[in-house]
Amino acid sequence: MRPRTPRGKRISATRRQANQTRMNPELAGKVVLVTGASGGIGSAIARAFAAEGATVVLHYHRNRRSIAALQRELSHVKTFVIKGDLTSEAQVKQLFSRAMKAFGRIDSFIANAGWWENSGRATA
Numbered sequence: 001m002r003p004r005t006p007r008g009k010r011i012s013a014t015r016r017q018a019n020q021t022r023m024n025p026e027l028a029g030k031v032v033l034v035t036g037a038s039g040g041i042g043s044a045i046a047r048a049f050a051a052e053g054a055t056v057v058l059h060y061h062r063n064r065r066s067i068a069a070l071q072r073e074l075s076h077v078k079t080f081v082i083k084g085d086l087t088s089e090a091q092v093k094q095l096f097s098r099a100m101k102a103f104g105r106i107d108s109f110i111a112n113a114g115w116w117e118n119s120g121r122a123t124a
Contacts, residue, residue: 028053031103033096035086036113038063043070045110050074057099057106059113061085078103086113 032049036042038060046056047070055078060067064083071079080102084091099106 024052029055030107031055031057031099031105032108032110033057033059033099033106034110034112035059035095036061037070038066039113042110042112045112046070046074049108050077050079053077054108055079055103057082057103059084059086059095061113 027049030049032046032054034042034046034049034056037046037056037058042059043066046058050056056074058067058071058074058079058081060081060083067081071081080099082095082098084095086092086095096106
């Protein structure tokens with residue numbers, strides 16, 4: 001059975017981890033922008049930074065449901081969600097501009113988002 005708060009709510013694994021000793025206390029309060037945070041690797045990266053106490057800017061392109069769930073899961077730290085198409089230079093500029101406006105700085109940038117175009121050639 002999962003531990004509960006004084007009000008009886010279950011405590012998520014991410015929140016339990018955040019309450020334990022942090023691996024890198026220097027990350028607490030840092031602003032980290034993670035592209036592709038709605039996907040598997042991106043959400044794991046965002047969780048790891050949140051567990052260290054960082055403020056996390058969560059970028060997504062299409063998967064609003066996953067990013068909303070992740071933001072709820074990371075409610076123990078400051079988060080900010082930004083939608084953007086990284087193939088558009090204007091939207092990339094807007095991504096950074098909105099993050100800077102929200103927090104005044106970006107301390108770390110994780111360029112995780114990406115896709116692979118398969119042009120019909122066999123890949124190893």
